[in-house]
Amino acid sequence: MHLMSSKPQALNSIGPMRAFASNSKKVSTELIEINELLMGFNQYYSEYYKQLSDTWAVAQKKVNQKAPEVPQDVEQIDSFKRIWIDIFDNDFTELFDSQKFGENYGNLVSKELELTKHWNNITNVILQSVNLPSKEEIDEVYKEIHSLKKRVGKLELELKKRGIKKNAK
């Protein structure tokens, strides 16, 4: 009777649902934090497109001033296209070179990375529920392999140098 009643419990203790359930609070926390992050992300995202559209509007005004006539023949179209491309490339390069663009883009990417980090954390909960290694655990293995390769490389070099010295004698 005791064995029979404990069996389902034993199954439950090693199944994925139990592991997932014990970590589900973490998933909720991550989702709340993602939500808060999204607000910051949207702020930089809107600013990014505002900078692009403002630059577009100014560049288009410059084109209109420089080429007010509607092109009538092939040569005029080519000239108009050249003016349009030169002005747009100059104005957008000026934007991409500016501190305000660099800062906003840096912040935008940073927020995106934070979102990715939370997403990774949620994935880790799922991975742990099925006894698979987390990203951090895999990174540890990569680090260890890198360190071992470096040590082996140095030892091989040392052996090679000793071999050369021996042959020289």
Add this chain to the structure above:
Amino acid sequence: MQNESRIDPKIIEEMLKFSKNVIEAPKLVSAPDEISLEVTSHDVVQEMDKTRLLHYEPLTDKQHKTPLLISYALINRFHILDIHPEKSWVRNLLQQGFDVYMLDWGTPTSMDKYLDFDDYVNGYLDTYVEHVKNESSTEKISLQGYCTGATIATAYTTLHPESVKNYIATAPVIDGWRDTTVISNLAKHMDVDKMVDVVGNMPPEFMYYCFSVLKPFEQGIEKYVNFFKNIENKKFVDSFLRVEKWLGDTPPIPGELFKQWIKDIYQDNLLIQNKMYVGGQLIDLKKIDMPMFTQVAVGDHLVSPECSMPLHYAVGSEDKTLRMYPTGHVGMIASSISQKKVLPELGKWLLERS
């Protein structure tokens, strides 16, 4: 009186022709997979992790004694130096009688995220230099670095000057604070610690974004309009597709290497100040005392001349030459200017010292 606007029939004709070219493009253009970027015959003479050392077959009966090893950039692949028989950097040097080796950095995977400057400088590059020295029975070689490959080659040359007879720096990334490009602006505002911590290696997609903000209208619109206009010109199409295939194939950059590159070159500018460390060793540019040739492109919008030129003035070499060419970053190595002007000058300089 009504204003009548008359449309030139030539415009309609041009538009119809353009539309026809767009529709017929799939019939006239090869698929990217059908284009081989390996133009000049070579052997893979050594492999280490994902990197390879290529040795090109000679095109002359006799070769100059000192072999040349090219350290290509970390962005995109080495194929641009051998993109087309008529524009091949490698082929031109072979025709001038040089013995040419190329370093292919390969495609790092997530597993390689801990590879750093030390691994590239004192690991891969040093191993391959030793291989070239042994294979050609010489004590010193000529080393050429291109773009970020020149940053690695510069660090290597300061740490191992005894192995380098001549050093050629082509559009080297050296002085990040003086760099006036869009890339440098983005790099200066990047939280690179966070990026490497979260995504590991620098993803190619990020590099494609950086490319897309460089002359976006010329490169994003005009270039493709020209392509469709010239769709029946086989030579133009072949050349265009080769460069496009090359542009669309950049490998990830190992996280730790990318982190140090962004911080030490663009954010803290340590290299030009002789304050950068690689594998615990100080990179002192004054230790570059062998003949040095620096090549800079005036119209370079990836590595501005102001970023490259300080190397010429910072090294300890007495025999040093600085050349500036009226072209761009890629134009300097794969164009008619490179064939007619850049390579003959380099060949002459190198021959006198090989």
